[in-house]
Amino acid sequence: MDTLSSLADGFAVALTFQNLLLALVGAFLGTLMGALPGLGPANGVAILIPICFSLGLGPTSSLILLTAVYYGCMYGGRISSILLNIPGDEPAMMTCLDGYPMAKQGKAGQALTLSGIASFVGSFFATWGLVLLAPQLVKIALLFGPAEYFVLFTLAFATLGGVSSTNQAKSAFAAMLGLGIAMIGVDTQTGVQRFTFNEAHLFDGIDFLIAIVGLFALSEVLVFLEHHRGGAAAKSGSDVSVGKLLPDWPTLVSTRWTMVRSTLIGFIAGVLPGAGASLGSFLSYSVEKQVVDPNGKTFGKGDPRGVVAPEVGNNAAAGGALVPMLSLGVPGSGTTAVLLAVLLSLNITPGPLLFSNNPDVVWGLIAALFIANFMLLLLNIPMVTLFVRVLMVPTRILMPVVAMISFVGIYSITGSTFDMMLMIGFGVLGWVLRKLDVPLVPVILGILLGNQMEVNLRRAMTISDGDWSVLVGSPLAIGLWVVAIVGFTLPIIMGRRLKSKIEASRPLSEVAEGD
Amino acid sequence: MSDRILGGFGLALAAFYIWAATIIPDSFMSDAIGPRTFPIIIGIVTIICSIVFILKPDVDPHWPNLSQLAELGLAVAVMFAYARFLPEVGFIIATSIATAYLTWRLGSRPLSSVVIGISTAIGIHVVFKLILGLSLAQGPFGF
The missing domain is CATH 1.10.287 (Helix Hairpins)
Structure with a gap:
């Protein structure tokens, strides 16, 4: 009951004119970014963060805007998957498999409607999952001391590569790169300069917003330049005809169990560390295929259930991924890491205390997610043709605009030439790392969490007077270590198989990094 | 390798x-x-x-050839120049030039690149400065 009254308070926060407008703008932009190949949730949210700050939006309002974008991307990705067989972002990859065949059979409108409803169902129930599960997780998190927190951060890094990672050394390398960058600047505990080499620009450390925008947004621009891919996603009106949009009730009803199964799988995949929306949609699709079509007769040939499952899965995972981010302060996916950056730069520490210190932020956000979800349903079914038209904007116009907005964002918060150059440097670094198959999300997470991780380690050490065994000093800490070690080694054993399965279903074109 | x-x-x-x-x-x-x-x-x-x-190295990725590398290098150089000169020449001029270059390299025709560059700069200026009130770089002409 406590939860429900908090939620009611949340609605009071969310139902102001400004927040409703922000949710609508976020939902619209999110769908747009999701639909456009090359812009996904992680880089879409990344380029908007500095702009939120320059506008002086408060924490609740910023989060409402940005999570609406996040949810919106999960909806939007399906549009280009279904119509063009090009996933608009990574989580929408699996939607291509049955969505595009349906479109080729002239049922594009039906597939869009069905997947729109599926997205709604996934998000709606996942948001309820968030409401119910997050406060429970907070209760556990309140038992954490500094040592447990340090182990929790270690766990987050160990599992971030995800079960589909083939090279754990590269995930670990990426995390170390991020942590190493986080150490630059004044040490908060003793006040000494670290790794600044008397360069005044480095005294405050490297602003993680600069790193995020560079790594996610600018590196994407470089990838497009490298391949000279400047054409429009959709070439003419002919290959994007939508057809009738009304839902076909019997088909919709026939997918009800698919929705139930995929919501559960997607949500759990989202909550677990290191498994974002991409894995949620992959698992939902694979399980559904095993359950209803083990012989491969209809799946992959335009089965409506094959459209519903991944869409429910990725939207449910998106909601699920917010649970550890809000309640523990440890994100499990790229976009939630970026959202964590928003909280940190507004001086709000996520984690268990967030629920007691800033209940208006948490519950206002959750209420706004419910509202945004209804807005998204409206935007994505009756108004889907609007977004289809956007697919005809060629990337040769789009990508330079993305680059320029990145510059505008960074310039407007820092006004510094050095910071813009640093952002370009991160863009180049991101491009090289992507080439070498080094994941970018651990780098971001390292930069974000590095200082907290160190602070917790040093607190634990101070309490124990330098005795390292404190790190395995409680059953909770030992349990976390076990999960971390299993999470790190499991992919080494079974990652290659899973990865090749995912790769087999991946269309040729590259999709935006992060989910 | x-x-x-x-x-x-x-x-x-x-x-x-x-x-x-x-x-x-x-x-x-x-x-x-x-x-x-x-x-x-x-x-x-x-x-x-x-x-x-x-x-235990992985399989080599597909590296761009020399001309693609030059392409990327030039684009990065243009961005650096953009960051360097933005405060001096102002937002509209710098952004028009940088956008025109990038869109040209992504395949726009020269003349339309110029048009795209200028309209992108003006578009961003209108949305972010006039509507949203962000501070953009002011050049000698105040824009």
């Missing part, structure tokens, strides 16, 4: 990092493990990862 180079680079970076960590000065405040321990742990883990890259 690429992974081996990455490994070698990682080793050099980690060695430098650990060295830089050992010269962190002492402070009048102190705690149990001090400001050097955690950076040194980071360096050691980086060394382990780098050795793994050298011993």
